[in-house]
Amino acid sequence: MKGVFITIEGPDGAGKTTQIQGVTAFLQEKNIPFLSTREPGGDAIGTKIRELLLDPANGDMTPKTEAFLYAADRAQHVEQVILPALRKGVWVICDRFVDSQLAYQGAGRQLGQEDFLLPLNKLATDGLEPDVTFLLLVEAEEGLARVTETRGDSPDRMEREKIEFHERVCDGYRALAAENPERIVTLNGRNPIEEIQREIRNRLKPFLEK
Ligand SMILES: Nc1ncnc2c1ncn2[C@@H]1O[C@H](COP(=O)(O)OP(=O)(O)O)[C@@H](O)[C@H]1O
Ligand SMILES: [Mg+2]
Incomplete structure (x- = not known):
């Protein structure tokens, strides 16, 4: 590899898309081959799964079904898109991954992690873990307000x-950051966009030297 x-990672409206644009510009400047992708919906099959997951008409979807669908999208994405790119030496920047599942279905939907979500994702990813994760944190309410505004x-x-769900998601993210200090770089999503981008680029520099 x-x-x-x-x-x-981060709640809706935290600034993920905004920061990814900066990262791809940075990698372009450095002449590094990269692939920018997202979950759910990283390929054609994933896009169909994404539609199922996000369609407001599917209000009856159970938390377990939701978790399996996100994991199915991830299995497809890892095998068909992410791993082939990494094997070729292409850097992959992914908007949401397993941490989203742990925050949204674990903390948000309160599904078990040890007995359900962790084994499920281990199967889905074949154990693939990010080299580094940037977690943008804003309060749930602020993130949602940004999304509705734009x-x-x-x-x-x-x-x-409801807002309580989104607050549990944010708490879930904070717990993940505390549990994975080596991998997860936590960034204050309320800081100016350029300041956050500077921090991300600094954290990427050691990987450029490898
Ligand atoms: N650091 C920031 N400070 C203020 N507004 C921001 C910041 N980062 C992003 N935004 C704005 O918030 C909105 C949501 O950002 P976006 O990058 O789409 O978030 P996400 O992809 O995490 O949902 C956009 O209008 C964006 O311009
Ligand atoms: Mg986005």
Whole structure:
């Protein structure tokens, strides 16, 4: 495995898409081959799974079904997109990965981690873990406000969840950061965009030297 695997995490509206744009510009400047992708929906099959997951009409979806669908998308994405790229030496930057599942289905939906989500994701990813994860944190309410402010279309099935759900997700992310200090770089999503980007680039420098 030669490429570097970077993931970006955080609640809706934390600034993931914004920061990924900066990272791809940085990698371009450095002439590093990269692939920018996302979950759910990293390939054609994943896009169909994404539609199922985010369609507000699917309000009856059970938490377990939701977890299996995210994991199915991830299995497809890892095998078909992420691993082939990394093996070729291409860096992969992924908007959401296993940490999203632990925060949203673990903390948010309160599904078991040890007995369910961790084994499920180990199967889905074949044990692949990011080299580094950038976690952007804002309060749930602020993130949602940013999302509603900027988008024209109506909120998706996850965004429609009540605020308590989104607060549990944020707590879940904070717990993950505390448990994985080596891998997860926590960034204050309320800082200016350029300041956050500077910190991300600094953290990527050691990987450039390898
Ligand atoms: N650090 C920041 N400070 C203030 N606003 C931000 C910041 N980062 C992103 N935004 C704005 O918040 C909104 C959501 O950002 P986005 O990158 O789409 O978040 P995400 O992909 O995490 O949902 C956008 O309008 C974006 O311009
Ligand atoms: Mg986004």
